[in-house]
Amino acid sequence: MSPDPEQPRTRSQWLRLLAAVYAPTLLASIGFGAIIPLIAVQATALGASLGLAAFITGLSAIATMVFDLPAGTVAARLGERTSIVAACLLDAVVLVAVYFANSLPVLAVAVFVHGMTGAVFGLARQTYLTEAIPIRYRARGMSTLGGVFRIGYFLGPLTGSAILARGEIRDAFVFAAGASLLAAAVTLGLPALPSDRRNLLDADGQRPRTFAVLRRHRRSLLTVGVGCLGLMMIRSSRQVIIPLWADYNGVSPSMISLLFALSMAFDVLLFFPGGAIMDRFGRWWVSVPSMLVMSLGLVALPFTHSVEGIAVVASVLGLGNGVSSGIVMTLGADASPDFGRPQFLAGWRLLADTGQSLGPLIISGVTALFGLAVAAVVVGTLGCVGGGWLARWVPRTSGELAAFRPE
Template sequence: MAEEQARQRWTRTLIAVYGPTVLASVGFGAVIPLIAIQARALGASVGVAAFITSLTGIAQVIGDLPAGFVTDRVGEKYSIVLACLVDAAVMSVVFCSHSLPVLAGAVFCHGLTGAVFGLARQTYLTERIPLGWRARAMSTLGGVMRIGWFAGPLAAAAIINRWNLTTAFGFAAGMSLIAAIFTLTMPDLPGEGHGLEAIRQRSRADHARTLSVLRTNRRVLLTLGVGCLALQLIRAVRQTIIPLWCEAHGIPAATTSLVYSMSMGLDVLFFFPGGLIMDRLGRRWVTLPAIATMSIGLLLLPSTHQTLTIALVAALLGLGNGVSAGIVITLGADVSPTYGRSQFLAGWRLFADSGTAIGPLVVSAVAAAAGLPASALAVGAIGLAGTWWLSRYVPHRTETRV
């Protein structure tokens, strides 16, 4: 009887955590590919449209440390609710307004809410899930986000075909609103009150100072954190360089989409096996093979010139990315201290999100100076250096910190 109740409690927890993530990710996935198109429709040049699109990543980096402050004061559950409500509001503004500055401001706010949403989910799972299940829980979190990102563009295509482009932003607002309501079903963390009482308890509690926490944990951040920055850089480059490489070789856009979708399919297929390996054998058994596989794939890319060979490299990159789903947030949870956890994870995510933002910039800079093949080789070399770096600092055994 007790076992059955425990299983029901965990089932409720997992559905309450992953449900809002799927819903919000479908909304995010629907609008992210449309930002540049909407900007162009409002009269922006190609350069301005690209800049507005990049505001999401920029805002996420800027918002990482403040997200730690918000999560620590408000709590994980209500931080997610707040992020979803604000995102629903800004997407509604885009739906109702036809102004380029409003679109830019909304995209920036979307990045800030993404920082709060991501940190609060990671902290909640770190607190709630037992260590023996942590990697599977985190990898599943990464997996359901990928499912949402995959389904979102399909939903947006159907909506645009039936109505118009701005309606997709209204759809995203609705998904964020439903995610906020769904989040209210999440169980409170042990020892916390309910509703406003939980927030009052947080406000009265002793709060760690962000800079003090980061200073205390600077060795972990400057070793393992830098390695994860390299891993995120490789992941971000994959999303940029495969479409560019296909375009450079005259592959039609429809075929390019199929190649990219196949790579994304492997992402979704391998996320849970990766988490299982991490929990059973250790984090190194996924971290090092994953970054090495993606680095080798990028080094092989300049030697591919046909659709089939490019697709094989894209598959290799998708395999490495899929099996390592959730590894960065898992490692962050493993090394996070109990006191000041939200502030530490905010700093941890700052490193990871910086890698995501830097990756496309590296491709752009090297490609402008020496061509697209050189950019693939340069990032592949960075990945191999990151593999060596992580081999020094990824722990052999999984332990928690006090």
């Protein structure tokens, strides 16, 4: 058994913990980041229409939402370490199957299964960090996790490009499978948590049940949780609307890539400062300003028509997103109870994933009816409302944060 997370650790214990927590995330995100841009390409190469290729690419997000709540049950029964290892191994199996079968149905199944395993992987690592890292370092731990994920998704496409320069598209799937296997191996080095929640019972001698846990803590979910849904909506909108608006204004594809890379640079550079601010001054001072900054950036986007103007807005959106890295996981960890923590965080992640799916859907619907400029203003306005919602419910002081935490 490992020592209590609030007790001091030695340097070697910290290094082992940090390596075993963050290395699997980095490896897995590099692997899947390498194939994300290639899924639609591989689907069309196997005979899919453009519409079907887009659907297959979206299967991962659909599967993640479907499996968010079951992932809490899996993590509670197997434990965090075993859940992560199992998710990585299953991921590796289906990715290798894509290479050998080289068929459209297998590709679709593999993308769907990856969404399922991603739900388990994400839930288990968040639950583990919540319990393993002291509260005074929690935001930095979560923001670093978000930053590592971003770094992996930045390096993954570069690696995929290098693989394609010497091989076929399906070779990238083998690389991703290898990355998942390495992630599973490194995860085996995770220290055991100080408590085994599989043996936790309530006053009536019952084990935690997902819907009972969510019902008991519905106030947190319907207040701060809904605010996080709005935050994720803004984040996902930014990824869609910047390339579309740049293309609408005649910006070349190569310059669009550079604009997106500029926005992503802030994501990578600002994740740790954001976590430090949250730990020192409070969650409110990152969640609310970042939400408002990104929302106002979207409202301002229709007034930009040059590369320079769009670059400024892309930078502002990257700034807001980067400094808020890990905020959704941090707030979820703060609100999570000891009894039924995996089940509660599963519901929290379902809200976040719902918000992530809503952004592109809103942009698509409003654009079809009124145009892209109106869509940017609508989403930005909704984000401002969400910022006000977060300002009302997110704890501002250490005393409010202590009261926010469930018993």
